[in-house]
Amino acid sequence: MRRLSAYLRKLEDLIEKGVEQVSSRDLAEHIKVGPEMTRRDLGMFGQFGNRGRGYGVETLQSRIRGILGTQKEWDVALVGVGDLGRALIRYPEFSPRGFRFVAAFDNDPKKIGTRVAGIEIHPTSKMKSILTRLGVRLAVLAVPPQAAEPVARQLSKAGVMGILDFSSAVMAPPDGTVIDHVDISSHLEYLSFRVGSTRSRKQSKTRSRKQH
Amino acid sequence: MRRLSAYLRKLEDLIEKGVEQVSSRDLAEHIKVGPEMTRRDLGMFGQFGNRGRGYGVETLQSRIRGILGTQKEWDVALVGVGDLGRALIRYPEFSPRGFRFVAAFDNDPKKIGTRVAGIEIHPTSKMKSILTRLGVRLAVLAVPPQAAEPVARQLSKAGVMGILDFSSAVMAPPDGTVIDHVDISSHLEYLSFRVGSTRSRKQSKTRSRKQH
DNA sequence: GTATGTGAAGTTATTCACAGCG
C-alpha cells in the first residue's frame, strides 16, 4: 500500500519531465521490485493500463490520488510547535500533494498567540473547540514523547481520525483513530544495523533485495 | 527487523519506570503482534529469556543495542541545513540512542561558517575531505529533492555507508551504500487512505491488524 | 513487437501448538 505513494513520487517526476506514458517496469524499478508487482498493485483497484503502451502518466496520477483520497485537499492540524513541528508546518511538499495546515497548537505560553507559517498558535486546551469547528480530521503530532499519548487521546475526542506521530512514544491508538508513527531514531538504528554488518565497502555480494 | 527498534523504545520506557523483567507478551502488545512474534524475533539472535520469568529489561536492551550496533556511538553527518535539517540536528533523542552529529553541510553561502547545535556549517564541496578525515559512515540527508541524488553519490564517495534520506526523491542507491528513505508525505497519504475509507467513526469493525 | 492483467507457483512472514525449563 505504501508503494502507491512511491509510484506517485515517480509520476510527479515524470510529469515535470513531460513524459506521458510509463510502463510498469519504469514504475517498478526504483522500488527494487519486479514489474508484475506494480501491475498487481494497480490492478487491485481497476485496470487503467493500455496494453502495449503502458500507463498514461497524468491519468494514473489522478487515479492513484483518487485511491489515496488526496484529490480533495485535507485540512491538517499541527500539535507541538518545537523545532520539528516548525519544520513540518513549513514543509513545502505537503501542499502540492493535498495537505494544508489550518491550525497549530502548543502549550508554551511564549508561543501562544504568535504565528508560524502564517498560522496562529493556540493552547492545546482549545484543540477540541477549534478542531471540531473546522472539521479537521488529520493531525501531525510533534510533541515530547510523554505528551504524545494524552494529546493523541484529546485529538481523537476532537474528531481527528488520523494522527501522524513523530514521537517515539509507544501507545495504543485511541478507539476509532488511526495512528501512524514515524520514529526517526529507528531509521538510524536500521542503518546502523545494515552498515555495521558490512565490514569494509564492496565486500557484500549479497543480492540486497529487501532485507528489512 | 524494524521491530527491534520498537522493542528498544518499550525497554527505554520500562527502564525509566524501574521495571526489571518483561514478558514477550508485554513487548509484543503495542506493536499489535502476537507474543510468539517477539520471541521469534529475539530468538533469531540467541536465547536471552528466562523461562517462567521473561526477559531481563536491562540485559535485553544491551543485547538489542548490540545487534543493532548502537552500543558504540555513531558519528553522523547532516547535509542540508534547512528547517528540517536544523530540527534533525537538534533532535534530542539521537544522542541517548547512540548517534551524534559531528559535521554539517549546506550550499547556502549565508549559512556557511555559521553554527547550528554547536556544529559549524561547511560547504558541500568539502564533504569528501572532512568526512574521510573524520571517518563518518552515516549521514542524514535533508536537501531539496533534486539535490538528493547527486549529494548521495558524493556522500558515498566520501566513504559514507548509510544514508537516511528525508527527501521524497527516488534514486538508485550508490554502490556499496544503503539508503533508507523517510517520505513524510507518504505517511500522510497513508493516513488519508485509511481515514478516507472510514466514513463515520466507530463504523469499522474490522480487526485492524496490519493493513499496510 | 510491446506491455498489461492474472492464475499458479514459490517465497517469506506470522501464527499455532506444544515441548521444555525454571
Place this chain on the structure above:
DNA sequence: CGCTGTGAATAACTTCACATAC
C-alpha cells in the same frame, strides 16, 4: 504454573509464466 523457544501449519506477499490486447 508461567513463559520461553521452536517445529509445523497457515497466511501474506512476491515472482513466474503466459494468455490477451494494442
